Amino acid sequence: MAGVLQQFGRVFLQGQGREAGILKLEQGQVQWTSRSSEHTKSISSGDVAGATWIGLGGRRSQLRLKVGGSSVRFDGFRREDKATIKAFLSEHYSVDLATEDVSTRAGNWGKLSFKGNVVALQDVESGHTALEFPLNEVSLSSMPKGRPGEVEIQFQTDDTVAAKEETLVRMDLYIPTAADRDETEDFSTAVEAFEEKLKDSAGIRHKTGDAIVEIDESQGKFLAPHGRFAVEMHPKELRMKGRSYDPTVTYNHIDSLFVLPMPGDQYSAFVVALTVPIRQGQQRYFFLVMQLPMTPGQLLFNLDQDELNEQCVVVPARSLAVAVAVLSFSRSFSSPPASSPPSLPPSRYGDASGLAPEMKGPMHVLVAKTFKVLTKKKIFTAGSFKTSRGAQCIDCAFKNNAGLLYPLKRSFMFIHKPTKWIK
Numbered sequence: 001m002a003g004v005l006q007q008f009g010r011v012f013l014q015g016q017g018r019e020a021g022i023l024k025l026e027q028g029q030v031q032w033t034s035r036s037s038e039h040t041k042s043i044s045s046g047d048v049a050g051a052t053w054i055g056l057g058g059r060r061s062q063l064r065l066k067v068g069g070s071s072v073r074f075d076g077f078r079r080e081d082k083a084t085i086k087a088f089l090s091e092h093y094s095v096d097l098a099t100e101d102v103s104t105r106a107g108n109w110g111k112l113s114f115k116g117n118v119v120a121l122q123d124v125e126s127g128h129t130a131l132e133f134p135l136n137e138v139s140l141s142s143m144p145k146g147r148p149g150e151v152e153i154q155f156q157t158d159d160t161v162a163a164k165e166e167t168l169v170r171m172d173l174y175i176p177t178a179a180d181r182d183e184t185e186d187f188s189t190a191v192e193a194f195e196e197k198l199k200d201s202a203g204i205r206h207k208t209g210d211a212i213v214e215i216d217e218s219q220g221k222f223l224a225p226h227g228r229f230a231v232e233m234h235p236k237e238l239r240m241k242g243r244s245y246d247p248t249v250t251y252n253h254i255d256s257l258f259v260l261p262m263p264g265d266q267y268s269a270f271v272v273a274l275t276v277p278i279r280q281g282q283q284r285y286f287f288l289v290m291q292l293p294m295t296p297g298q299l300l301f302n303l304d305q306d307e308l309n310e311q312c313v314v315v316p317a318r319s320l321a322v323a324v325a326v327l328s329f330s331r332s333f334s335s336p337p338a339s340s341p342p343s344l345p346p347s348r349y350g351d352a353s354g355l356a357p358e359m360k361g362p363m364h365v366l367v368a369k370t371f372k373v374l375t376k377k378k379i380f381t382a383g384s385f386k387t388s389r390g391a392q393c394i395d396c397a398f399k400n401n402a403g404l405l406y407p408l409k410r411s412f413m414f415i416h417k418p419t420k421w422i423k
Helices: 081-093 190-202 305-309 327-331 363-375
Strands: 004-014 018-026 029-034 040-044 048-055 061-067 070-077 097-101 111-115 118-122 129-134 138-142 150-155 170-174 213-215 221-224 230-233 237-241 248-250 254-261 267-280 283-293 296-300 358-362 379-381 394-398 401-407 412-415 420-422
Touching: 004 029, 004 081, 018 081, 048 081, 061 081, 070 081, 081 097, 111 190, 138 190, 150 190, 213 296, 213 363, 230 363, 248 267, 254 363, 254 412, 267 363, 267 412, 283 363, 296 363, 358 363, 363 379
Parallel strands: 048 097, 254 379
Antiparallel strands: 004 018, 004 070, 018 029, 029 040, 048 061, 061 070, 111 118, 118 129, 138 150, 150 170, 213 230, 221 283, 230 237, 237 248, 254 267, 267 283, 296 358, 394 401, 401 412, 412 420
């Protein structure tokens, strides 16, 4: 590897957050290393298809490298760095450094357009770009009820950003008129046309045919977030389909699964503990709580037995250390226990036999087994505690909210408003 030819000491990698690091320009690659975490970014010289220098007002400038169909941005350069970088890219990468002007009027309105893999807001007066965001970072879009003309856009959580760094997680856009809408489209308003195109361009439109299995909204209801959601289980993520919100949860953001029998022996609460919350409006949810009937049900999978067997991986028990999913809890409770709550018998909730194209049985068992196999997470349930009436939970209240408290082996689970895992 050739030595470093140029180095810049305080450069920010632009994404959802702003993380400072060191940028090194080498003959074979561009290397950025964070100062506050282990996050690194490497770009091969052969992958750099173009470069643009963007003046941001004052003495700040930004370098945008075109890599494949996307772009990578580095911020924090001085204006006098332009000549050095331009000469380096021309000599070693055979890339010309273009210049782009952006709007610095601090306006919050303009014309929306799709440019390749980004959505750009252009200033009407100057025609310069005032704001843009990449489509591959969009995780959800919706039109909230009671807020006509608005589109709520949520972005994927960047796990590599340092804990103290601020990140962009949500943006609301207001589209007042349909003046720029193509008359041939079948949408009643411009906001609907924009949201439809955003879903298609960002690849976040739900396609039921791509799912391994779908749990219909009639087969159970959500207590948190409250409402009716159908759940589509995909190989690496689950998608909740609601009337206004369609959140997506990747399986590596799931910490633990819980099956908690509710009083009356008619329903069971299925709790999914998340390390990264989903958002519905201003509310964040670190726990998904489903109320599932214990009556017989049926699940049909869109894969044959051979394809399903590929999903049936038995998770070693020793690799499943249970941790507190809600970060804010760390200030209120003691450190996590050394051992985990008791797990459900593997013969009942998905052992090596895995899944079948058609499964019948108690609905809460079917859902729990499906989640266990596809997410490769262990399932926990209430311990040996029972009240004088045979219930495995206690009716109680958290502040002004009534709920159920489940004594587990070394922790407590309170459902459902708010759901709390107390260790």
